[in-house]
Amino acid sequence: MTGRSSQMQSKAEQPALKLKPAYWGILLTCVVAVLVLSPLGLLAYQSLLSAPFFAPIKQVSLDAYRYVLTDPAFYRALFNSFVIALGMVGIAVPAGTALAFLVNKTDLPFRKGFELLLLTPTFVSPIILGIGFTMVFGPVGLVSNPVRDLFGTVPWTIYSLPAIAIIAGLLHVPYVYLYVSSTIRNLDASLEEAARVSGAGIWTVAMSVTIPLVRPSVVYSAMLMLLLGFEIFGLPLVLGDSKGIDVITTYLYRLTGITGVPAYGPMAVVAVLLIAVALLIVALQRKILGNTGNKYTSVGAKGYRSARLKLGKARWWIAAAVMVYLLVTVLLPVFGVILRSFVTSWGAGVNLLDVLTLKNYQAIFTLPDLSRGVTNTLLVASVGGFIAVGVYLTIASGILRSTPFLRKVLDYLSGLPRSVPGLIIGLAFMWLFLFVKPIGFLRTTLFSLILAYTIVWMPYGVRLLTATLMQISKDLEEAARMTGASPLKAFQSITLPLLQSGLLSAWLLLFMQFVREYSTGVYLLTPGTEVMGSLIVSLWATGAVDSIAALSTLQIGIIGVVYILANRLGVKAGE
């Protein structure tokens, strides 16, 4: 092990320093393995049983696999998930990358405002965005109605597989944007300037200098899109329900509906198959990126500030195109949701002024669990987000700085959790808290949610921090250690400050994900640990779309305020 790791380390290093990181890496890998594999392993075990794992009478059996693998509905759902995942990769990756380049590297007008708006879809629950899309572009939507009046027909539908794939793609643009732009921001701009000075056009600079430099984050985000594509739930639930368009995650409803009682075996089988898909995706990612030790480092000991690239006349056209995108994917649907929260009904033939109301908000505030829901959500998101950043940073540095074998193991482990639908993994967590007695006391505390969320969002967070960390050259840290600093001290005084803006944006992103996360918490919800996302799910079942819209508007407001505040702080911290 020492021999292998020494190949990775700089020659200047002292031999005594080598052992420590290796032990540290093993310990880290073990901890991550326990965290990730306990819920997933439980599901794998359940998939092989004829009855619930806790039932007194059960047998090892492949019946559940037989059931799922011979069910035509499963293959339809799998195919639909695949189409949606491809749509997300095909739309979100190029568009997100282009936007990241435009906003961070060029003199695009209104770029600050664009960035603010761009992020909206990441903090609105997909169920809500689905409702928003229905309100605006649905058969009787706010846009569809005038179009029908004008042309006699509405030339689109949002209740079809291609439509869901396109909408999912558009809504995931911000995720790619964030990954790529956190990398772009830290790039050494002298390379781009050199290209520009030597006469290259903006397009050439982007394609031949910037994009190759951010390739790891583009690949990571593409892989994340694939992962999220198979996990996507809220959007197909809302847009695909009426036409019976199932994806893997909504197929789970069908499993239980058909048996009448929760079909744990087949549900676990679906989870195992999704884990297999995730493993494939991680393998694919490793193959594409290879062993990127320090190939992509570009924040070195050099300055990296530079003037923005001039877009010239094209800037207004590009700005207009971005505006149309934002209008269609963000502004109109979010406007739809907010509007919905202030009316009792809507649709063709309704004068919205007649149906304006504040009752939806009143109704919410009469529920005793709501105020708790808001404070709990803020707590889980801020404290949990902070803890999660720490955990992911540790894992990311483990991935980048330990032996090739451990790196591989960590890569695979951290890529798995989000592949399993939130509802199922939430169930697995409930089981763990119930059946592993020493941690049982956590079940009714917010820590259970924080733990579950941290594990569930691991693929997202670790990739985010790996992309950021990858850019910090190890040379600097090693230089510090040559002068006698301990590894921790070197990390603290050199790498951490360079990471600051990356960490802040990671915290912010996790904050948003944790605020809107909904399905994972459903089984962990107890009086006192309500969170807004899971409240929305429980309201969904009985049908209070009014309250859901009001809750979501509050959710949008909260995150909007926090985001703007943090953005302000972040700008200052970076100066």
Add this chain to the structure above:
Amino acid sequence: MQKFVSVTLALLFAAPALAQVPKGYPASYQKTIDEARKEKKLVVYSSTDQASAQFLIDDFKTLYPFIEVEYNDIGTTQLYSRFISEAAAGGKSADFVWSSGMELQVKLAADGYALPYTSPEAKFYPASSKLDNILYGTTMEPGVLVYNKRFVKKPPTTRQEFAKLLADPKMNGKVATWDPEKSGIGFTFLHQDSVTVGSIMDLFKAFGKSGTAQYSSSGVMMEKVISGEHHFGYNVIGSYALLRAEKVPDIGVAFFKDKTVAFQRPAFISKLGEHPNAAKLFLDYLLSTRGQNVMANKSLIYALRSGTTGPAVPKNIYGKIGGKQNLYVIPVSRDLLKNLEPAVRNDFLNDWRTALKGQ
């Protein structure tokens, strides 16, 4: 003397908080109240919307202010999962389980999780609302036809009329109903229709021909009827429809005269609870005239007890469907366990799919 005064004063001040044995209850009931006072708490697992349930909880607390109610609003399937998992883990669980998933409730009670208890209110309920002394029906909630008044002036009153209406090409895609493959309640309603309503297959076929949209949640169904995307929502849970119609003037609620099917929301006291006496008080309260009146007037979940008055009572439905005989209330009975047998489910689902294909 001083002692006497202070004791009297203490009693006087304590009096309003002193829960009394309800009228007609045996005197021994005081013991249950006293025990519940010691228990201090009641943990409820329920699929009833918290907004509706809150009225009941608040009123219950005016009777028994010393009981803190911990109300868990969870979906029927999740509720079942959580309960059996907690049972298997050997831990404590809810004191009181109240869910609209009838089959699942019967299964839990029949599997031995319910504490036998003969409620003093039980005698006011028919045999079809009780499973021995372990499970009690508390409501009577009809499947209704929700419609949008902006588009529909006169809703159909029989399945045949409805099927005829759907033959009009203009009605294409204008109806919403459950997807019985995805929703437990949807299965219960549609399956019961297939057993109870003579001409139902014609309607199911009409659904198929007119491209009826199928949903897994009653919320979306109603939302889309409100917006006018669909004009009708078939077999929507009557209680939720009534609640929405109160707020949204565009929503109309209609009933079928050729049998309207209703489910009961069964409740049981759990053997796994730590507060069985508080649970007894709550069960008795739900079944009492007082509790049923709150259901009928505030919660708007249809009361089950005869003699209850208010907007959400069976009597109001009888008039609309041409008499009591046209209402079929699914009994709380072990027969419901058959609905969980794969053969029964598959048979119905196959019929349903075939009908929807127009065959």
